[in-house]
Amino acid sequence: MPGKFLRLLAIAMLLFMSASAQKKAPSFSIIPLGVKGGIDESNLSAYMVSAAGSNNYICMDAGTLHSGIEKAVSKHTFKVPAETILKQYIKGYFISHAHLDHVSGLIINSPEDSTKSIYGLPSCLETIKTHYFTWASWANFADDGEKPALKKYSYKPMEPGKPVTVDGTGLSVQVFPLSHSNLVGAAYLVKNNDAYVLYLGDTGPDEVEKSTKLRELWQAIVPLISKGELKGIMIEVSYPNEQPDKSLFGHLTPNWLMKEMQVLQSLTGEGKLKGFNLVVTHVKPPQKNIEKLKQQLKQQNTLGLNLIFPQQGKRIEL
Structure with a gap:
């Protein structure tokens, strides 16, 4: 009888360990090509996102591509040519929006790129079409706008509430509008099976901002946090707390981020954000401001968020 009991106990422990390992397995792989x-x-906003274990990525913003890819190769994040x-x-x-740093x-990189799609809110795509992919400023590598259109890229306007599926990736993406000073920016909710990650452009x-767009976004993701399906939020913090509100220009400081996280916790419930992944x-x-900003975030992290400071070219798994 004792032997039988020990065997059953061992089997139970193995099942528990297997379930725990599956629970902790990452759902997403994120490669920061630019974090500033x-x-x-050489290091502006761009994040490759894929289902964990896949090499089929989407890119959230594209401020830096070549330099970031080269950095990822040099760090052995990838073992193939850039x-x-x-x-x-x-x-x-x-x-997320058409400012140059995005x-x-x-x-x-458009002359060297392959055929693919550019997704965004209509206002964002219109700016790219009329200001960048024109023959006066560069060349029209897209499928609309000034003629001749080289048709390397196709514009894919998105509507809030209507997810799009990206062929060959297993991912679907939903857009939410954000308030970024005089622009309407965008946040993207990426879905892989029953897991999600949220990327916010500038906000x-x-x-x-005299807006309710962040609160509406928080309300939309509350059910995902409650069920443990949202694996993390990627959100900007541009300036240290010393930056006056009148000079934020549609950005966040540590103070304002934590105030917004308090709003999110008020919707999710006390303690629900402890250990939650927040990618800054x-x-x-300059670097002294970045170091000050990081220190302020850590000091004000009373909710127990898992703060992640991405490094260019280094993989993050969520």
């Missing part, structure tokens, strides 16, 4: 917001043109990553691994671009890599706090993006140079 101005002025370092050209393969640009042309074969990246299946499409999701642009699209310049896409524009500059100001609701109170400063779009930090603005």
Whole structure:
């Protein structure tokens, strides 16, 4: 009898360990190609996102491509040439808004890129079409706009509430509008089976922007947090707390981020954000400001969030 009991106990422990391992298995692989917001043109907002274990990525913003890919190769994140990553691994671009620090890599690399789609809100795509992919400023590599259209890229306007599926990736993406000073920016909710990750482009706090867009976004993701399906939020914090509200220009500070996280917790319930993954993006140079910003975030992290500071070229798994 004792032997039988021990065998049953061992089997139970193995089943428990197997279930725990499956529970902790990552759902997403994120490769930061650029993590800063101005002025370092070699390291501007761009994040490759795929289902874990897949080399079929979408790119959230595209401020830096080539330099970031080269950095990822040098860090052995990828073991293939940079050209393969640009042309074969990246299946499409999701642009949050058309400021240069979010699209310049896409524009500059377009002659060497492969055929794929550019997704975004109609206002964002219109700016790319009329200001960047024109024959006066560059060349029209897209399928609409000034003639001749070279048709390498196809514009895919998105509507809030209507997810799109990206062929060959297993991912679907839903867009939410954000308030970014004088622009309508975008957040993208990426779905892989029953797991999600949320990427926000540039955004100001609701109170400063006189907006409700962040609160509406938080309300939309509450059910995903409650069920443990949202694996993380990628959100900008551009300036340290010393930046006055009148000079935020549609961005966040540690103070404002934590206020917004308090709003999110008020919707999810006490303690629900403890250990939740928060990837901090779009930090603005100089380096002393970045270090101050990180220190302030850590000091004000009373909710127990798992703060992640991405490094260019280094893989993040969520």
